Amino acid sequence: MRRAGTGRDVTRLLADFGHDLPAAPSLSPSVREPRLYRNAPRRGPRYRGSGWAASTRAPVSVWRMTSDQAPVLWPFIAAPGLPPTGAQMGIDVLSGGSFYLDPFGWVLRDDVPVTNPNVICFGKPGRGKSATTKAFxxxxxxxxxxxxxxGDPKDEYEPLCTALGVEPFRIGPGLPARINPLAFGPLAxxxxxxxxxxxxxxxxxVFGRWLTLLRGLVGSQRVGEVPVPFGPVEENVVKAGLRLLTGYTHGTTHLAETTIxxxxxxxxxPTPELVEQCRYAxxxxxxDETRLLRDALGQLTSGALAGIFDDHTSITVDWAAPIQSLSLSRLEPLGDExxxxxxxxxxxxxxxxxxxxxxGDLRIMVRDEVWKQMRLGVEAVKSFDGDLRLSRSHGDVQWANAHKPSDLLSVGNAGSQAVAIAKDLLHLAxxxxxxxxxxxxxxxxEQLMGLGPIARDVVTTWAMHGKGRALWCVGEQQYKVQTVLHPAEAALTFTNDAIAGAA
Incomplete structure (x- = not known):
């Protein structure tokens, strides 16, 4: 018996008998494409100098930054939220949280870029600026x-006053209410x-306030297209006349109230004393020298002021009431001036x-249709400018409503002093x-507010697609806010009664 592996195989056996097996066909080796990536073990190759770190997960770096630094890396994140103090006005659309308005509270805080409590509200009619004002x-x-x-030129605040149990004071020709703009007030x-x-x-x-008023009223009168001048000479005449009428010149301890x-x-x-004090011969x-001044005051006395601001104040204002309103709707037929x-x-x-x-006697002073006042001339603009500057000292929030920023450009000729002051009013709010x-x-x-294209598009697109939508500029920060009204508030803030009745 042969050992395994020592015998002839099939090929040798057949060859011994004269037979050859056919040769197997040779196949060319297949060409493989080079591999772009190589699989590696989860913990990396296990040999020296491979450059892999043995780690179970990718390393994560941790960074800390403030909320005002975050928009640099994430520019679509909302601006820093305001503190939840004051009136809850609605929804901050970008953050989804509530939006609050607290003018004096913001002034007292160092983390809110606000230095005065004044508010200017612009908006096309019907976009919700009146509702926002009343909600606040x-x-x-x-x-x-x-x-x-x-001054309520359209009686928009009458339903609100009535709901709060207060009757507005109606001012107009033939009505009994009188307001003396030369009243002393509490200073007497x-x-x-x-x-x-x-x-x-x-x-x-007192005399400074009166001079500011009279300067604005006289300047509202025109000779052709030129306003009546009110320079140092006219100021000296008016001041001397007021001092004589009140008794201040004679050192009277109880000053008498006077009128325009x-x-x-x-x-x-004029009395001889007045002529002498004004240094006329x-x-x-x-x-002769005061003819233009006297004619301007006479026109006011017999014209726009007749029966309204030409006598002592006949109304008694309850300063403890939640709201007081002075209605001017009866003056609409007389014109914007x-x-x-x-x-x-x-x-x-x-x-x-x-x-x-x-x-602690904090008050909101609402001023509607302010463009009608500022169009009287540069002196009227200065008067409104003075009110905004004194808001901090008086504890008042000056809230002014206007249609559009370009109203500030229409108070005078391009490049005039009135336009320059009107533009500066934006910095006082x-x-x-x-x-x-x-x-x-x-x-x-873009020109007046310094808005970029994104903020501009918010005002001209998003805010136009719903009432109460607005871009709020709080200092240098901007917020997209949707004012939200309670159903009871919506009934008090509705201003389209005349249109709804006609429809």
């Missing part, structure tokens, strides 16, 4: 704020107990009423609310 008024009452509507209280220095300080405040018609009558029939010299003059007089009167406000506007105002928004 109602919700701030819970924090002790009261409201004074310094305790005058007899003041020493000489204190009396001089109060007198400077009384001043006009004194200038028309004679009465005829005085009358008459409404503007009335707004200027009420502005001066309201400032006088607040000159000695008690600490750190809180600006921009409701929906047409595309035609995009250039004005």
């Amino acid at each position: 008024i109602l919700r701030m009452m819970d924090f002790g704020y009261r409201t004074l509507i310094l 209280q305790g005058w007899a107990d003041l020493d000489a220095a204190q009396a001089q300080v109060r007198a400077a405040i 018609p009384a001043l006009w009558h004194l200038l028309n029939t 004679s009465t005829r010299h005085f009358l 008459a409404v503007g003059i009335a707004l200027t007089c009420l502005s001066s009167w309201g400032r006088g009423m607040r000159e000695l406000a008690d600490p 750190d809180i600006k609310i921009l409701h929906g506007q047409d595309l035609g105002v995009a250039r004005d928004l």
Whole structure:
């Protein structure tokens, strides 16, 4: 028996008998494509110098940054949220949280870029600026704020006053209500107990306010296209007349209240004392040099002011009431100039009423249709500018409503002093609310507000697609806000009654 593996195989056996097996066909080796990637073990190759770190997961770096640094890396993240204090106005669309408005609270905080509590609200009619204003008024009452509507040209606030149990004061030709813009206000209280220095300080405040008013009223009158001048000469004449009428020249301890018609009558029939104080050679010299001033005051007395602001105040304002409103709707037939003059007089009167406000007596001063006042001329613009500057000292939130930013450009000729001051008014209101506007105002928004293309598109597109939508500019921060009204508030803020009735 042979050992395994020592015998002939099949090929040898067949060859011994003269047979050959056919050769197997040779196949060319297949060419493989080079591999781009090589699989590696989970923990990396196990040999020296391979360059792999043995780790079960990718390393993660941790970074910390503040909320104002985060938008640099994530530019679509919403701006830093405002503190939840004050009136809850609606929804911050970008963050999804609630949006609050607290003007004085923001002024007192260092983390909010606000230095004054004034608010300017722009918006095309029907976009919700009136509803936003009224919602703010109602919700701030819970924090002790009261409201004074310094002129309601369209009676928009009458339903709100009625709901709060307050009857608005209606001012117009033939109505019994009178407002004296030359009223002393609370500064007349305790005058007899003041020493000489204190009396001089109060007198400077009172006469300064009166001169600002009269400068604006006289400047609203025109000779052709040129406003009636009110320079140092006219100011000296008016100041001397007011001092004589009130008794301040004679050192009277109880000053008498005067009116604009009384001043006009004194200038028309000047006393020798007035002529001497104004340094004129004679009465005829005085009358010749003051003719334009006297004619302007006479036109106001017999025209726009007749029966409204030409006598002592006949209304008694309850300053403890939650709201007070002065209705000017009866002046609409007289034109925009008459409404503007009335707004200027009420502005001066309201400032006088607040000159000695008690600490903690916080008030919202609403000013509608401010463009009608500012179009009277540069002096009227200065008067409104002064009100905004005094808001911090008086404890008032000055809330001004206008249609569009370009209203500020229409107060005078391009490059004029009035336009320059009107533009600066935007800097005196750190809180600006921009409701929906047409595309035609995009250039004005870019020029006056310094908005970029994204913010501009928010105002001209998103805000136009729903009422109450607005871009809120709080200092340098911007927010997309949707004002939300309670059904009861919606009924009080509805301003389309006339249109709804016609439909």
